[in-house]
Amino acid sequence: MTQLKIGFPRTLFYFLYYPFWYTFFHELDCELITSQPTTQHSLNLGVAETVNDACLPIKLYHGHVAELKDQVDIMFMPRMVKVRKMETEVFCPKFLGLPDMVRNSISGLPRIIDEKIDLSKGRKPLWHTCKKIAKKIDKSGVGVWLAYKKAQRCQDKFHKYLALGMGAQEAIDVAVSGRNFQEPKKYETDINLAILGYPYLIYDSFVNVGMFERLSQMGIKPWTVEMVPSDRLEAQAKYLPKSLFWHFSNRTMRATYYYLHEQRVDGIIHVTAFGCGPDAMVDKLMELDAKNTGKMPFLTLSLDEQTGEAGIYTRIEAFVDMLRYRRGHHENIISHHG
Amino acid sequence: MKISFPIMGNSYLAFKQLVKDLGHEPIVAPLPTARTMSLGTMYSPEFACIPFKILLGTYLEAIEMGAEVIVSSGGHGPCRAGYYGILQQKIIEDLGYDTKIIIFDSFAKTYKEFISKLSWLIKTGNKSWWQLYQAFKPTWAKLKALDEIELLSHDIRPFEINTGETTRVYRKCLELMDEPVTKPQILEAKEVCLKLLKDIPQDQSRVPLKIGIIGEIYVLIEPFANLDIQATLGEMGVYTERAMNLFHWLTENTKVSHQEKKIIKAAQPYLREKIGGHGINSIGETIIYAERGFNGVIQIAPFSCIPEIVAKGILPQVSQDHGIPVMTIFLDEMMGKAGMQTRLEAFVDLLQQKRDYKLA
Numbered sequence: 001m002t003q004l005k006i007g008f009p010r011t012l013f014y015f016l017y018y019p020f021w022y023t024f025f026h027e028l029d030c031e032l033i034t035s036q037p038t039t040q041h042s043l044n045l046g047v048a049e050t051v052n053d054a055c056l057p058i059k060l061y062h063g064h065v066a067e068l069k070d071q072v073d074i075m076f077m078p079r080m081v082k083v084r085k086m087e088t089e090v091f092c093p094k095f096l097g098l099p100d101m102v103r104n105s106i107s108g109l110p111r112i113i114d115e116k117i118d119l120s121k122g123r124k125p126l127w128h129t130c131k132k133i134a135k136k137i138d139k140s141g142v143g144v145w146l147a148y149k150k151a152q153r154c155q156d157k158f159h160k161y162l163a164l165g166m167g168a169q170e171a172i173d174v175a176v177s178g179r180n181f182q183e184p185k186k187y188e189t190d191i192n193l194a195i196l197g198y199p200y201l202i203y204d205s206f207v208n209v210g211m212f213e214r215l216s217q218m219g220i221k222p223w224t225v226e227m228v229p230s231d232r233l234e235a236q237a238k239y240l241p242k243s244l245f246w247h248f249s250n251r252t253m254r255a256t257y258y259y260l261h262e263q264r265v266d267g268i269i270h271v272t273a274f275g276c277g278p279d280a281m282v283d284k285l286m287e288l289d290a291k292n293t294g295k296m297p298f299l300t301l302s303l304d305e306q307t308g309e310a311g312i313y314t315r316i317e318a319f320v321d322m323l324r325y326r327r328g329h330h331e332n333i334i335s336h337h338g
Numbered sequence: 339m340k341i342s343f344p345i346m347g348n349s350y351l352a353f354k355q356l357v358k359d360l361g362h363e364p365i366v367a368p369l370p371t372a373r374t375m376s377l378g379t380m381y382s383p384e385f386a387c388i389p390f391k392i393l394l395g396t397y398l399e400a401i402e403m404g405a406e407v408i409v410s411s412g413g414h415g416p417c418r419a420g421y422y423g424i425l426q427q428k429i430i431e432d433l434g435y436d437t438k439i440i441i442f443d444s445f446a447k448t449y450k451e452f453i454s455k456l457s458w459l460i461k462t463g464n465k466s467w468w469q470l471y472q473a474f475k476p477t478w479a480k481l482k483a484l485d486e487i488e489l490l491s492h493d494i495r496p497f498e499i500n501t502g503e504t505t506r507v508y509r510k511c512l513e514l515m516d517e518p519v520t521k522p523q524i525l526e527a528k529e530v531c532l533k534l535l536k537d538i539p540q541d542q543s544r545v546p547l548k549i550g551i552i553g554e555i556y557v558l559i560e561p562f563a564n565l566d567i568q569a570t571l572g573e574m575g576v577y578t579e580r581a582m583n584l585f586h587w588l589t590e591n592t593k594v595s596h597q598e599k600k601i602i603k604a605a606q607p608y609l610r611e612k613i614g615g616h617g618i619n620s621i622g623e624t625i626i627y628a629e630r631g632f633n634g635v636i637q638i639a640p641f642s643c644i645p646e647i648v649a650k651g652i653l654p655q656v657s658q659d660h661g662i663p664v665m666t667i668f669l670d671e672m673m674g675k676a677g678m679q680t681r682l683e684a685f686v687d688l689l690q691q692k693r694d695y696k697l698a
Binding site: 050051053054079081087088090091092093094096097099100101104105116240241242244245246275276277278279280281283284285288291292 | 382383384385386387414415416417418420421424425428429432447608609610611612613614615617641642643644645647648649650651652654655668
């Protein structure tokens, strides 16, 4: 019997949850096929298929699905609703309706599994979800339990690598293949910048035009949301009178407070997608709090379909120049030129 | 204490009374104008939705008039509206004002805070809970009456013989409804208004096109935000029905109505998850309008509204399956009345042709 081919778009949740699903399906004797890393082609496909008002990540997701649809028997698009026990925290509404958007926009789709991931209720909710998914591909019994356990271990390993500052793609490769971790090339760094934003922007080097590589070359040590110890991340909730409603936004906001209060960095860059709804709120909160907590330098980089390297780098360079200038001169010296 | 509140449709007439009855001085911000919009836009995040910008503008105008406290409603997401208050408070503080925004979230989820906020309002106004209860009844009656009057005006407008007369009479009705204080007075004023509207000369032989208006609740209710879409269509001789009115907004946190259940059920084949705001309603309502034989549906929503974008992505399929034309209009601070008018005329022309073709 040939292996069942299951498709998993290489975007959005890929960067945080792929190791789990890869191991789970692999152990169940299925093949989990991902699309290629984002290219101009996937972006063009996405722009063509998606409702025009959607944000960049949603368009990319459509693009990846369109690229993948003819290569697989089943498209696996979990409906991400809640990933922890918090009453008001869900994913962005666009994620909640994503399988429906895709189903109603792209024609010629294979069979879809869009099981709801809601981990807010009951005991072992993830296990129950996995059981349901396994049932849909005619798998049951103890094998599913073993696959589930193994998938969890792989996912834990992956998070550990992320916390070490590894890029998501690399961490996925290491966690999934089990190959040894190689020390990345070391660069001299003199500036610490928190690069905060959602994983699907931060870790997709097509979307962010290879920002991280470039930052290292410029002598900047980037710090991400995933590098904040998870207990410290949760502890920052106290700075907001009311938690945000969106999982990734809460993580980003809390990481902002961590880098403002506990591990001061030289500056914060918020990476956001053009048209991102939650970020309209998050960005303003970050801006105000950066200003009011010891005047932290703050830059917003908005990425869209037209983003080019030159534009992004020019802005980052200017920002870093300012930081170095500020460090060289004492802040309260009035400029000699003006 | 000087208390202000958001402007949403006609509700300010009722809230003004409530604040007064609670022993405070109501500050009614001017109805939104271009100035409100530019004030709000200046200090809001660029991609915040239009209700956020208009509300912030309204708050700033209320602060200019001396408001010390602003009372508004909250929410629990995932629509952004539930977070407005917190961010607006931060923005207002950053501008150097010390006005406080008091947000009432859902009673069921935050009843302790809800009660403590309410008791603070009562205490500072030197009133009792009993007096609050007493004040609440006429407010409720007034909101209901205002809704009824507005709905009737939309029913009559497509039949009016002298274009614009309904709008004129309706403005007069709002003035009449401003005065009454007690419940019997309110009911009496309502009857007068309903009669005034019914007395408008009408041509009942017309068979107007029927259009359902769906979308995000704030822009549905606030005529400034939707560029008075219902009156514009009405004066073009189109009968319109709006999916939501003030009463919806006031009661939706307390109970799920039978109608609501029906709407959500209708949407199931297309959207299986509640996505916040009224995204799922937009899908279900479109189907129900199609079943009721409406000629078309117009979806209006703020630019960048997340739930309505999801709905917009799904609506073309609904439109195709149910044979009902759907037009989406996203509203932002750049929208002009002429642009809206042109789009509406084109849409109505198409619906007219479609109907003529069917009849022939």
